[in-house]
Amino acid sequence: MFRGSFTLTLDDKGRLALPARYRDRLLSENQGQLICTIDLHDPCLLLFPLAEWEEIEEKLQSLSSLNPQERRLQRILLGNATECDMDKSGRILLPAFLRQHAGLNKNIRLVGQLNKFEIWDEAAWQDRLTADIELEQAQAGSVELSERLQDFVL
Amino acid sequence: MFRGSFTLTLDDKGRLALPARYRDRLLSENQGQLICTIDLHDPCLLLFPLAEWEEIEEKLQSLSSLNPQERRLQRILLGNATECDMDKSGRILLPAFLRQHAGLNKNIRLVGQLNKFEIWDEAAWQDRLTADIELEQAQAGSVELSERLQDFVL
């Protein structure tokens, strides 16, 4: 599982070197095959090991192609899911249209989220983090918690 | 299975070069035979490997020719289904009436959707994607999710 965040740089060719600690595992468990797609709600990309992505794909496949909302989800996620294989030096090439969507510049933040990574532009990540913390503190005690959060213990 | 999207160009003769990574598979499994037809709801084309299309054809055959809606489905899908075989350099020729229906210009977006590809004009695809994402974000938390989507976890 992936956790923690890493500051990396995107080179002029659009390549991103994955942290060395994950390379062996990604190679042995997924032949270095990764899937990168866009996030629905935030300006970032999602990076899945192939096996993890295939589980998502199965769920997507079972959605109705006639229900507009489900169709939309299929189209956004599947339509942007790009196969990004690691090269021999542990880098992946992010296609231009994905970089553009997430507003990626040179400085990148790679964020581990258990079964996947999120790929943020460093500046956007900082802004979002600050905003999220402020929101959380401002809301403390005042806003209704969802059922799942009621029982959440750190 | 097909996933991800590819930016390609349609040349003056109406030819489209399929991504090299799929050519071998399409040749060995379907002798390079593909079927292209129009989409029911969106301004795009659908491109099936012959074997996949034949499954659709069976389903269409079992529909009633007396029910107007089912008859319509048959007519639209079957009536526009065109055999597009790959040439020796991995390109298919899209007939003019199909290109016209999808409003295809020079810049094309080929989108993998598991058992088929969608063929979009690049600009139309961008517009649709932007609109879909906006809809998705506007709805976040406010709209009732279908049962299947309730359990959907990325």
Place this chain on the structure above:
DNA sequence: CACAATTACCCACTTATCCCCACAATGAGA
């Protein structure tokens, strides 16, 4: 049968991708 229109094959060119090597930065151990 001749002609035009369309389609397919071939070759040439440009662009993008991947492999490789080099260098810089970092951290560990002696």
Place this chain on the structure above:
DNA sequence: TCTCATTGTGGGGATAAGTGGGTAATTGTG
């Protein structure tokens, strides 16, 4: 503090992929 190994970064160059267009083959039509 010096040395060495590892990791991240940059870029050259071989190779493959995508694109454009000439020409031959095929098809359909009058």
